[in-house]
Amino acid sequence: MMSIPLDQLGVQSLDRASPVPLYHQIKQTLQSWISSGRFSPQDRFPAERELEEFFKVSRVTIRRAVGELAEEGYLYREQGKGCFVARPRMEYELGRLTSFTEDMKGRALRTKAHVLHFGVVRDPDVALRLAESEDEELIKLVRVRSIDDEPVALQSAYVLRSVAHDLADRSLIEGSLYKTLETHYGLRIGYAEQTIESRAAADHEAVLLGIRSHTPVLALERLTYLHTGEAFEFVRSTYRGDKYRFTVALRR
Amino acid sequence: MMSIPLDQLGVQSLDRASPVPLYHQIKQTLQSWISSGRFSPQDRFPAERELEEFFKVSRVTIRRAVGELAEEGYLYREQGKGCFVARPRMEYELGRLTSFTEDMKGRALRTKAHVLHFGVVRDPDVALRLAESEDEELIKLVRVRSIDDEPVALQSAYVLRSVAHDLADRSLIEGSLYKTLETHYGLRIGYAEQTIESRAAADHEAVLLGIRSHTPVLALERLTYLHTGEAFEFVRSTYRGDKYRFTVALRR
DNA sequence: AAGTGGTCTAGACCACGTT
DNA sequence: ACGTGGTCTAGACCACTTA
Numbered sequence: 051m052m053s054i055p056l057d058q059l060g061v062q063s064l065d066r067a068s069p070v071p072l073y074h075q076i077k078q079t080l081q082s083w084i085s086s087g088r089f090s091p092q093d094r095f096p097a098e099r100e101l102e103e104f105f106k107v108s109r110v111t112i113r114r115a116v117g118e119l120a121e122e123g124y125l126y127r128e129q130g131k132g133c134f135v136a137r138p139r140m141e142y143e144l145g146r147l148t149s150f151t152e153d154m155k156g157r158a159l160r161t162k163a164h165v166l167h168f169g170v171v172r173d174p175d176v177a178l179r180l181a182e183s184e185d186e187e188l189i190k191l192v193r194v195r196s197i198d199d200e201p202v203a204l205q206s207a208y209v210l211r212s213v214a215h216d217l218a219d220r221s222l223i224e225g226s227l228y229k230t231l232e233t234h235y236g237l238r239i240g241y242a243e244q245t246i247e248s249r250a251a252a253d254h255e256a257v258l259l260g261i262r263s264h265t266p267v268l269a270l271e272r273l274t275y276l277h278t279g280e281a282f283e284f285v286r287s288t289y290r291g292d293k294y295r296f297t298v299a300l301r302r
Numbered sequence: 303m304m305s306i307p308l309d310q311l312g313v314q315s316l317d318r319a320s321p322v323p324l325y326h327q328i329k330q331t332l333q334s335w336i337s338s339g340r341f342s343p344q345d346r347f348p349a350e351r352e353l354e355e356f357f358k359v360s361r362v363t364i365r366r367a368v369g370e371l372a373e374e375g376y377l378y379r380e381q382g383k384g385c386f387v388a389r390p391r392m393e394y395e396l397g398r399l400t401s402f403t404e405d406m407k408g409r410a411l412r413t414k415a416h417v418l419h420f421g422v423v424r425d426p427d428v429a430l431r432l433a434e435s436e437d438e439e440l441i442k443l444v445r446v447r448s449i450d451d452e453p454v455a456l457q458s459a460y461v462l463r464s465v466a467h468d469l470a471d472r473s474l475i476e477g478s479l480y481k482t483l484e485t486h487y488g489l490r491i492g493y494a495e496q497t498i499e500s501r502a503a504a505d506h507e508a509v510l511l512g513i514r515s516h517t518p519v520l521a522l523e524r525l526t527y528l529h530t531g532e533a534f535e536f537v538r539s540t541y542r543g544d545k546y547r548f549t550v551a552l553r554r
Numbered sequence: 555a556a557g558t559g560g561t562c563t564a565g566a567c568c569a570c571g572t573t
Numbered sequence: 574a575c576g577t578g579g580t581c582t583a584g585a586c587c588a589c590t591t592a
Binding site: 321349350351365368379380381382383384385 | 576577578579588
Binding site for chain 2: 241246
């Protein structure tokens with residue numbers, strides 16, 4: 051439970067002309083202190099008033115930086131006692147909204163996607179999940195996803211055509227769909243609800259995944275929402291039970 | 303996209319003598335405005351400066367209340383435009399750390415737990431997941447969980463004895479374990495990591511769950527951490543694939 | 555008594571979108 | 574030009590823990 055003097059932590063380098071907010075610059079500096087191993091778990095972290103003086107900013111700014119790190123589990127605070135370094139998380143930060151590609155990238159695995167179908171369709175059941183009207187036009191994309199050339203999942207994604215009417219084939223198929231929507235259409239993605247169940251593989255799924263029928267698979271359904279709370283995407287996935295497991299981080 | 307005049311929203315009732323922080327009182331008032339249906343989705347929400355004057359508090363306080371509601375998905379803000387009411391979430395707020403009992407309570411289902419085993423054990427594999435030492439004492443509890451008198455899950459929970467050395471049988475078995483730890487031991491629960499996979503039921507599991515062997519089941523493993531980042535609980539569960547599905551809320 | 559995090563004030567300037 | 578949310582300041586008092 052020792053404390054590390056601030057003057058051993060190098061010179062602060064805040065750029066007050068930068069468009070990046072001060073609290074964010076400070077947050078990243080503090081994060082680097084933590085992840086560089088200068089602190090051990092349960093070590094005393096510098097008090098807010100010390101940091102205030104060190105960075106020459108107001109306490110509110112410090113509190114925002116420290117507060118976000120605490121929210122993300124890097125630090126914990128105890129009233130009257132102080133602020134301490136938490137034990138590092140074991141798993142890759144998850145339970146966040148990431149695409150299959152991003153997820154795999156974090157684990158350094160070679161992924162591929164083979165497109166089985168791409169086009170505009172109408173599907174009353176899916177349309178009703180995404181909007182009020184049952185004959186909304188949908189962009190449908192069916193893919194087989196592989197890791198190291200071995201098929202692991204079957205995925206059917208439906209995006210409301212109204213939110214991205216001229217979405218190019220390329221951008222949807224390659225790269226991150228979410229990133230495309232955010233940069234090209236200015237959409238902000240909010241959150242998603244996902245259900246996970248275990249069932250036996252159907253015949254046509256088994257063929258595409260290269261497994262025997264009735265083998266256990268993970269069946270997922272996901273509804274993705276914009277920050278306004280409007281649904282814009284529905285995804286149905288089937289993962290091989292023997293090749294894939296999900297990790298979810300639960301908070302508070 | 304209409305706006306509702308503040309003077310139609312009733313008198314504010316902040317109690318400045320209350321130990322409940324102002325931002326929290328305001329947050330709850332705003333939340334009641336939203337959930338009472340006075341606003342429709344995408345309605346303009348009162349601007350921060352208006353709320354400031356209405357509640358007679360500073361803007362920082364308003365921002366904290368509004369900010370938390372935005373974080374939780376009730377409101378969304380757009381710079382230069384204003385603050386708006388989001389569409390209400392469909393599913394029960396989940397993806398949070400809840401116990402089986404709490405989870406089911408939210409769905410108004412009758413649950414029961416039949417205890418198969420309860421006692422102190424040593425288990426090197428589990429101990430190493432929870433702590434450095436492999437001969438830590440563990441409190442082990444094995445239960446069959448039922449909904450409407452039908453068995454749906456098999457659950458083995460291990461709690462480090464060192465965090466709750468004199469934990470009474472009753473409190474662990476009935477009621478919420480988490481609540482007991484928080485109120486009686488002053489522990490603060492931080493987060494959990496859960497893995498979910500699909501596999502075939504083993505023979506002994508099939509018997510206890512009343513299903514045929516090799517039927518698909520959901521196999522879960524969960525590590526629960528205190529706010530310090532120290533693991534204190536490990537749970538291994540097996541859910542019937544035909545009777546249970548998981549819902550997870552993913553953020554941002 | 556001194557130090558800590560938790561809350562709150564009354565201002566200020568900025569970037570952005572609408573009028 | 575004006576209103577919006579986003580950031581920031583320089584203070585203040587409180588509740589709590591430790592010495």
